[in-house]
Amino acid sequence: MRSYDALQEAFSIRAKFMMEIKGFLISGLLTGFICAFCIPASAISEDNSHLNELLKKAEEKRLSADRYWQVLLHYKPATTGFESLIDDSQFFLSPEGKTNPKAELEATIIALFQSDKKGDEHPKCRFIARYEWLKTEISFNELLFSNITCKEYNKIAEIIQPKSVVLVFPASYMNNPASMFGHTLIRIDSSHESKLLSYAANYAAYVEDDIGFLYAFRGIFGFYKGYFKVFPYYERVKEYNDTEQRDMWEYNLNLTEKEVDRMFKHLWELKDIYSYYYFFDENCSYNLLFLLEAARPSLHLTDMAMPWVIPVDTIRTVKDSGIVENIEFRPAKATKIRHIASLLGEDSQKTALKIADQKINSDSIPTHNNEEKIMILDLAVEAVQYRYNNAELTQDEYLKLFLSILRERSKLGKSEEGYYTITAPAPPEEGHLSSRFSLGAGITDDVLFQEIRFRPAYHSLIDPDQGFVEGSQIIFADTAIRYYTDGRIKLEDFDLVDIVSLSPKSNFFNPLSWKVKTGLTQKMFQDKEEHLIYQLNPGFGLAYKNGIIGLWYILAEGDLNIGGEFKEDYAAGAGIQIGAIKKITDYWKINLSAETLFYGIREWFHENKASAVQTFTLNQSSSLNLYLSWQEIFNNEQTEIKLNWNYYF
Structure with a gap:
């Protein structure tokens, strides 16, 4: 305050002197010039009238309801107004900022003019995208902030030189639970000719050493913190392309250089800021869409209506928005x-x-x-x-x-031009959609039935393969209900999780194929009636690919059954499953499987199964499955024929 008073006194003396020489008019103009251009932002802390004027202007323009402000703060409609998906309190300048867009806007404006932080910690630098937007919307003079230099931001921006953006989709990687559905990241290109010299950004959960059930539980219920991170692109190419055998798809976006700059500034604001990571919705792919919206606010990519978000669905959303210029395939x-x-x-x-x-x-x-x-x-x-x-x-x-x-x-010498050119397969977004609804009818033991089935996610071995990794299956919460003509209605299946990874062995690769299935299913008992049991069925083995047979496999498996119909409420055993999947044409494939299981823990019995399923692709949204299955258990046999129509959405 003393320095400020001294400064005011000096200006007053100078003003009186000028008035005596040139009069009141010249004095007034000079004083206005000094106030506007010579006083730094920190000094405006006493100029409440100027600050109030800016706050009033923001109120009149309803900037707190502006689409861009909502994007920058990651606001989404909530039961009582809005709530930001950012959970880190360091991201908000108002104590109410997470749920009050207006309070956060006012706090940002006040902080810009009254903060005593210096350099990169000043709100001008720490929240540079907000600053740039407010500078335009409420028309304050940026010369007021000329003494604040954002050295760290400028240094990073000079290194990365953001000019264009590419959305990248590495294909699914079955040996990592976090990557089973694929992944998305953003490549930020500069003027460098080689794209490997570019930088990339993604959003990911910070995980220490959790595995198995604990990893799944924490990922599903938001116990991990997710952060945005920037890194050299070649690091991810090496990891995904060269190490994990994952093909990569690169979607060049038509964002202008100005839009890319806006996106990069928002990415800077998210540095070291966390939001809780949720495996099914607020995940790596969903949160990345906020960066594209920050570049072009007219996009409404994060308004996806589904209660779960799968990476390939975000690719479809981006492509449907019209910002994809072309697609490039980077084979592993x-x-x-x-x-x-x-x-x-x-x-x-x-x-x-x-x-x-x-x-x-x-x-x-x-x-x-x-x-x-x-x-x-x-x-x-x-x-x-x-x-x-x-x-x-x-x-x-x-x-x-x-x-x-x-x-x-x-x-x-050189090989022939184009001799090793790999024909790009169908891109992932051209595969069937992630959720499936099925209607079916069939006959079992001379009794007709009708079936309705719903699967939230994602892909099975009997679905059309286009756009998916061959031999992979990821099923969550697949539920089937049947109505029999004799009046019975029952839950036929509830496959909580059913994952299969059939990776063919070759001269150069020796992957392990595996499966794990758990859920509820109907099982025939000695009374010749089906009863609902809980099943856990893991297995592992080898797969091969043959031009005639197709993809064939053999798996050793274990099976745990729990149900009241067993003598001691459960039984466990082991066995072998063999099968083959042959794609006849682009629209027709056959899946054959045979299985034998011997149960010897708590109860002795033997079970044999065999099935043949034909899949006919109608279009991207629908297919038909024709099932023929047989099983023998407790010396009882059962044969079933079923036709299902599948609708993908």
Whole structure:
């Protein structure tokens, strides 16, 4: 206050002196000039009239109800007004900011002019997107803040140089529960020609060492904090593309450079700010949509009506908004290896494998065909790079082997242009939609029935494959109710979780295939009647792919049944399941399965099952399933035929 009083006194003396020389008019103009351009923002803390004027202007323009303000604060309609999806109190300048847009707006304006924080901690820098918007909307002079420099933001902006944006979708990764549905991130491109030099941003839960049930429980009920993070794009390409065998889809967006700058400023505001992560709705893909809305507020991407959000559904939402210019496919390293291997015979594949295993030298290829030699060496190079990316080789081992193969490869010249070009499969958003409603009718034991079924998510082995990873199944809460013509109505199935991962084994990859299923199902007992039981059915084994048979597999499995019809309320056993999935055409596939289980814990009995399911794709939104199944249990046999119509939405 003393410095301020001294400053005021100095201005007063100067004003009196000027009045004596040039009169009241010139004095008034000069005083106005000094007040407007020479007093820093911190000094305006005493100028309540100016601040009140700005608050009044914001009130008159109803800025707290403005769409852009709602996007910047992540406000969504609540039972009593609005509530921000941000949970970190550090994001709000008003104690009521999470639920009161008006209070937060006023607190932001006041903080801009009265905060005693300096540099990057000043609200101008910490909430730079708010500052830029308010500067335009309520027309305050930015020269008032000329003494506040946002050094950290400017440094980061200079490094990243945001100019355009690409939405990226890495395909599902069945060996990581957090990535089973795929994932989305944003790539921020600059003027660099190589996109690997770009930076990327995503939203993810901060997880320590939780696994299994604890991980699922905390993820579903919001016990993890989620943060936005910026990182070099090549790190994710290495992780997803080169290590986890995940193909990536890149959606170039038509955002202008000005819009990208707005998005980047909002991303800066979210630095070190958390919101609680919910696996089914407020997840990695949903929260990322706020960045695109901050770029272009006219988009309403986060207004998705579904009670759950699956990454591929957000891709569809973005594409439907009209901002996708084109799509690029980035095949995984494993996809490249499989493609080159498919061009070679079994013996040539094994030769490439021996070179990668250092069992033979790269100059010992037993063929005189230069074209075949080229493919063998190229396949060996890809395999060696893949192993190094997966830490199977040390850097010294890698460089020695890699350079020796390249040395031999360089003697053979270039391969034919486009020879290794991989045809992009259908992008994920062209697959069937995530939820499914089914109507069916059939006959079992000479009794007709009608069936209604609802599955919230996501994809099964008997659904159309287009847009999905072959051999993968993720089912949640699949519920079927039947009405029999003899008057019975019963719950036929409730598959709480039913996940299958069939990854084919090859010369270059040895993945483990597995499954886990839990829920309620009907089971026939010795009284020849079906009774509802709880089932837990895990399994693991191997899968292979054959041009004639298709994808076939064999799994060892365990089975736990709990129900009052058992002698001691439960029974457990083990067995084997074999099956094959063959795609006949783009619109027709067959799924065959046989299973035998021996129960010897608490109760002794034997169960055999077999089924054949044909799937006919009608369009992206519908399909037909024709089922034929047989089972034998407690010396009772049962045969069933059923036709289902499926609607995806």
